[in-house]
Amino acid sequence: MTGTRRYGYDELRALMSRMTGDEKHGPAATSTLDVLWVLYDRILRVSPETVDDPARDRFLLSKGHGPMAYYAVLAAHGFLPEEWLTGFGAYDSPLGHHPDRTLVPGAEIGSGSLGHGLGLGVGSALGLRAQGLTGSRVWVLVGDAEMDEGSNHEAVQYAGAVGLEQLHVVAVDNGSATYPWRGGLASRFEAEGWSAVTVDGRDHQALHEAFTAPHPGRPHAVVARVESKDAAQAARATRIATGSGTAASTGTGTH
Amino acid sequence: MDTMRERFATVTTELLEDDPRLALVLAAISADLFKDAARAHPDRVIDVGIREQLLVGATGGLALTGLRPIAHTFASFLVERPFEQVKLDLGHQGVGAVLVSAAGSYDNAAGGRTHQAPGDVALLDTLDGWTVHVPGHPDEAEALLRHAAADGDRRVYVRLSNHANAEPLPGSPGRFQVVRDGRGAVVLAVGPMLDAVLRATADRDVTVLYASTVRPFDAATVRAAVNRSVRPDLVVVEPYLAGTSAPFAAEALAAFPHRVLALGTRREEFRHYGTWQEHVAGHGLDAPGLRGRIDAFLDA
Numbered sequence: 122m123t124g125t126r127r128y129g130y131d132e133l134r135a136l137m138s139r140m141t142g143d144e145k146h147g148p149a150a151t152s153t154l155d156v157l158w159v160l161y162d163r164i165l166r167v168s169p170e171t172v173d174d175p176a177r178d179r180f181l182l183s184k185g186h187g188p189m190a191y192y193a194v195l196a197a198h199g200f201l202p203e204e205w206l207t208g209f210g211a212y213d214s215p216l217g218h219h220p221d222r223t224l225v226p227g228a229e230i231g232s233g234s235l236g237h238g239l240g241l242g243v244g245s246a247l248g249l250r251a252q253g254l255t256g257s258r259v260w261v262l263v264g265d266a267e268m269d270e271g272s273n274h275e276a277v278q279y280a281g282a283v284g285l286e287q288l289h290v291v292a293v294d295n296g297s298a299t300y301p302w303r304g305g306l307a308s309r310f311e312a313e314g315w316s317a318v319t320v321d322g323r324d325h326q327a328l329h330e331a332f333t334a335p336h337p338g339r340p341h342a343v344v345a346r347v348e349s350k351d352a353a354q355a356a357r358a359t360r361i362a363t364g365s366g367t368a369a370s371t372g373t374g375t376h
Numbered sequence: 377m378d379t380m381r382e383r384f385a386t387v388t389t390e391l392l393e394d395d396p397r398l399a400l401v402l403a404a405i406s407a408d409l410f411k412d413a414a415r416a417h418p419d420r421v422i423d424v425g426i427r428e429q430l431l432v433g434a435t436g437g438l439a440l441t442g443l444r445p446i447a448h449t450f451a452s453f454l455v456e457r458p459f460e461q462v463k464l465d466l467g468h469q470g471v472g473a474v475l476v477s478a479a480g481s482y483d484n485a486a487g488g489r490t491h492q493a494p495g496d497v498a499l500l501d502t503l504d505g506w507t508v509h510v511p512g513h514p515d516e517a518e519a520l521l522r523h524a525a526a527d528g529d530r531r532v533y534v535r536l537s538n539h540a541n542a543e544p545l546p547g548s549p550g551r552f553q554v555v556r557d558g559r560g561a562v563v564l565a566v567g568p569m570l571d572a573v574l575r576a577t578a579d580r581d582v583t584v585l586y587a588s589t590v591r592p593f594d595a596a597t598v599r600a601a602v603n604r605s606v607r608p609d610l611v612v613v614e615p616y617l618a619g620t621s622a623p624f625a626a627e628a629l630a631a632f633p634h635r636v637l638a639l640g641t642r643r644e645e646f647r648h649y650g651t652w653q654e655h656v657a658g659h660g661l662d663a664p665g666l667r668g669r670i671d672a673f674l675d676a
Contacts, residue, residue: 175442223470229440231468234460240430241465244401244437244445251399251419251443272461275427276434 128197136193140209150187152295159328183238184264185219200227236270246287265294281313288340296349310342322347380517380536385409403431405449432458436465451477451493472529482655494641508591510567515544539568552594558582561609576666595628608634637673
């Protein structure tokens, strides 16, 4: 749509650095970076040319906080012009601190209030199935703290009960839930009949394998564990205090 | 005569047969009325169980894929409990749906406050772009449901009740009708309130307007009727929270001095059980109750 070149993974942080003003959600933004990259690079069958194709795969960013990595990945893949990134959060910018689907090309939902993406994802999977579009997949990205919201559990239990195979969840777990999920987040999905796997959320090959694991007759959840929010914040504070650049670490999973 | 809710089941079952774009989402309530439809269209008749956030969330998701979803349960669990889903999963996503409620204000009188939602229309008034139908008879409910199902991708609320007028008054959605022409003042009756309004004002020289679609508010018809009156007095009688339409009436009449009396169910919690007829009387919305308050207002 922009005619500009597409970017690679190594250039994402440069794209993200163009966005300022939402430092509060900094750790939330970088926790999703690798998951988003692998999804858009290797999993999702959607492109700027097919954003209106009824049979496209759907990616629903439920955890709308810290959308810098999301916008960077969308820009890297040509869904939106990279020039938009510098306006992030400004009055006339289409890119807010929480995404609005009516303003952001390629964004399937507007989000920010936690706990809405899974319900919308369930409905999307049901709608695709009802129209015979059984090859289309729905991916919903949630955060581990977002799973505190009760609305998610209505969706998880229902999707498991009816075996909603087209529905996928990737839960980015940076240990930010106020009360940790006893037994780990994956166990909550498994208990409701989902296929579930926990992987290193910075390991692209492991993520790819988890994302492509067969799960006949069941919805599928991937828990992607990344460094804890507190650790990420502490590291960031150190970088700022020591003036050691912004974000060079590739973080290999300190969980 | 069947109830509005039973008519909803009959009509929706038929519409699901005719229109492959329609889907019905339930949360246990009324599921027994849709057994045949669910058997015929298992992919488009969806019962999520007692999960009202998911009821509305899934409705938004269905709409995102291009379907025209109809979601149904009691008003308290359709509008109040999942209000943020109504606001965000429909409005903020920019998608449409038909929400069909039952038992809104006082139908479930013996059920008490937990099963009553007299504030439903007022809550929807805080949002953008909702059409609100308040049919006064099962035949009107059928016509408005058919209209809503075919109403593009608009967000439409259809408020069904056991409280109904004796006869239907067919009209075109969005236009208030002149039921009786008078000179003294104007009384606007919404949906099931018409019969009681006509009895309460039988011996007064007033214009009676009827609205089975209350949003959008037909300001032009109200303004014209009040303009024709000897005194610029308007009485609004609604079967839900008193005053819900008062801001719309004030806006319609803003160009000239006027008076508005807004009647509906009272705000104070009404801790009684019994029947819906007893509750209508308890809220002062039966003919004697209306007559006393309308007379006092117009004769002041």
